[in-house]
Amino acid sequence: MWKIDLESSKWVTFIVFWLFKNVSCNSVAQKIYVELNNTVPCVRLLNATHQIGCQSSISGDTGVIHVLESEADLEWPLSKGPNPPYMVLLESSLFTKSIMMKMKNASSRVAGVVVVPKTSPREFSPHTTCPNENTGRRISNLAHCNQTVWNPRGNGLSYEEFDFPVFSLKEDNETEVIKQCYFDHNRVVNGSGPQYPLCAMQLFSHMFAVTDTATCMRRSNIDFSSSPVMVCDPLGGYNVWAFIRPYNSTAFGHKENESVVIAAARLDSRAFFLQDSTGAEGSVSGFVTLLAAAQALRQATQEAPPTRNILFAFFHGEVFDYIGSSRMVYNMKNNKFVIDLDNVHSILEIGQVKTLRSGSNLFLHSDPVSRRNNTVDDEVTNLVNNLHSSTAGLNFSFVESGFSQPLPPSSFQRFLRARAIPGIVLADHQTAFNNRYYESFYDNAAHLNLTYPSNLSPEEQLEFVTDTAKSLTEVATAVARALFKQAGGNDSQVNNINADPKTVTQMLYGFLVRSNNSWFQAVMAPELKDVLREHSATTDANALTYLVQYLLANLTGTATNLTQSQCKKPDELPNESTYVYSYLWVQGMVPPNSTQRESFCVRTAVRRVMAVSPAFDLGDYVSKEYSTWTESQRKFIKARIFLVASRDLEMMTLGVGVAVLFTSLLVTYFVSTKADVLFSAVREPANAAY
């Protein structure tokens, strides 16, 4: 007998596994599906009472593609079309509230929506008309925008709940493939329905969390398990702040005889699709101005330190009910911060600042309720005077907004909720927002009029000083001078304080056009340089806060000549202390004649601190006081297109299969029972040649 011995079978197994590993699969799936890689989904967010955003079913939603041509064309997917459900492809001009609500109401026939951003509409703001109305300043008759509707163009689309997936595609080859597939297979010819097979799309964006934050936190099982499986993640980010004269960071609570002026700006913004946020006018203009002001103040405050300290605070998470600022106020109230609310003298916040041509005005907003107190009113008037005098010699002026007008949505409102502190919010709007694209994807570089001549290379564009940059520089100069005076600085020094237009234009370019440029690479740490490569800075909280931290460090800190290992452990040196400063090793520029970067150690007072809403510390997930926003976790995000066959063909296949099976069972049974008749000469005589 032929034996297969153990060794040769091992050899065969080895060959099989090696082949399996090396052979590339040319499977049938490649003939069927086209995967779409460049997609951005709309995700589900939850707060104390609602869930908003979009959800797909757990095995994806499939629908026949229909490219919407106009609002009237909506009839086809919603009522007339013979092959529901439909996957509606919209161009950005059709992405309006009325169309989305009509589809939401007919959601049994709509499997999903895909948005292709193309031209900007004239105005579009998916945010609410009264942003953050429940978590701002607590005032009875002026709350909920009774007097001034801040965002009148807001349609609230970002805060609606859809039970089908909504995806956004970038306009590129994939969109062309989809449209080609639609034109080949799905077009309606002379009123009759299109023929099978039809072009269809499947979207996967299944979200795990439901109902509200309290439910999903309960389901996340935090209290009962040492390694909880999170169903949703609290929204939040990182605050970046820096004192001009830093304190010992371990000494929390009230500081005797210390008076601090807070200069604040917000960092974040959102769009309907969370990953598409840009916020050029909404947030970037504000924090870039503050960064430039911080740089302008550096020299003057080192030569002649003012009596009061100045805190530059950049808050993250302000879009979602003031996460960053409520965290700082909470820390101040509970002695978890280096100063407390008694140390705060006044607040100057920079809101949306898009300046137009020269000679335009910026408006100063104050809170009428706290100004009923005379001391507060005097301080506010003093601050307003400082601001007015700071615009001497500049091409714009500050104008006070109406006295009885409430404060626009701003981080300052959270401070006022805790204590009546004098303060001013700077903005480019007198009453309602001027921003036509507030918290939308279209609030981008073009909206801020950032235009570069066409023949410039990217590095030349980085250096080119745009008109927008020039006007923001003037604002930054005025802000810096006002802050210096407000902090009690010497008046003779004031005219030496000037913001640098080159810094401003480089920051605008980096945040709004291209993050991966040579200057941003130079200010970042070596281990963070890939953060710039992967994301556009404004869309990713990590990238944005790291960039602001390192920019602030480079603009206000001091370059030291510590080595890299000393920079990691500066406490061993006599004059350095990590309690007061933080030491960052940055990449530095590449000098023109070499390829090696000149890295160095920056000693800076900048801190980047995690900012999550206090509601999660307190475990109060239905809090009316703090933000309770969370983002749902999800399985995976996938989109693909393919052809679908008609139901008739599928049923016919099944029918043929069942028929074949039954026939073969019957025939085989019949033949096997009658085998002895059919195959007569079964047994030969024993002496045959077997």
Add this chain to the structure above:
Amino acid sequence: MTAAVFFGCAFIAFGPAFSLFIFTIAKDPLRVIILIAGAFFWLVSLLLSSLVWFIATKATNAQDLTLQKDLLIFGCVFSVILQEVFRFAYYRLLRKANEGLAAISEEDGPPLSVREMAYVAGLGFGIMSGAFSMINTLSDSLGPGTVGMFGDSQYYFITSALMTLALTLLHTFWGVVFFEGCERRRWWVIAVVLCLHLMVFSLSLLNPLYVGSILPVYAIMLLMAVWAFFSSGGSLHNITLLWMCRKSNTETSS
């Protein structure tokens, strides 16, 4: 495409093989062993021929599509030849095994006749060949999409299943005919089986012109069915006997 297509194609491709298995093979453990060993022999032949093809493709330029297609055809021809070689090898193995089984069995004479072994061996080859052709396609038929995005025909799944069905039955019939030809020392039978196998392979190259491939293959299958019927002891007389529902006199010997 969906569960309907999955089950439909699975039933088409494996229905006859399944019914043959449960009615004729499952009750006798010896037949099951011979079936599985036959499947294994087919698998080894495929492995060796695919090794040859794999080395050939890796040694040549992967971008040259006509060369790759030619290499594929060469590989398949080589695989067909190797399958028949292994069928012959399996025949020799079973002949040797039969003597040993006859020695240890309790009955007089061998427990399985060569005809039965031929049928089971052929079915083993057929089942494994069908499984290899169809399982990959079946798993993709479960998803929501169907073939056609890149210009292929939308009847891909059904025609694959029909081809698999034909191939399974063809292997069974070839097994019967082949073993009978080896028994009777009729070597021309082997040559004819090999030629028919090559013809079926070359007809499958005509896909997606399904009319040109499926119909001739089914014609060949019917021809082989008739030949196998006659070579395994059937005759027209038996059919007429059956038709008249009368048992023949030779039944007493079983």
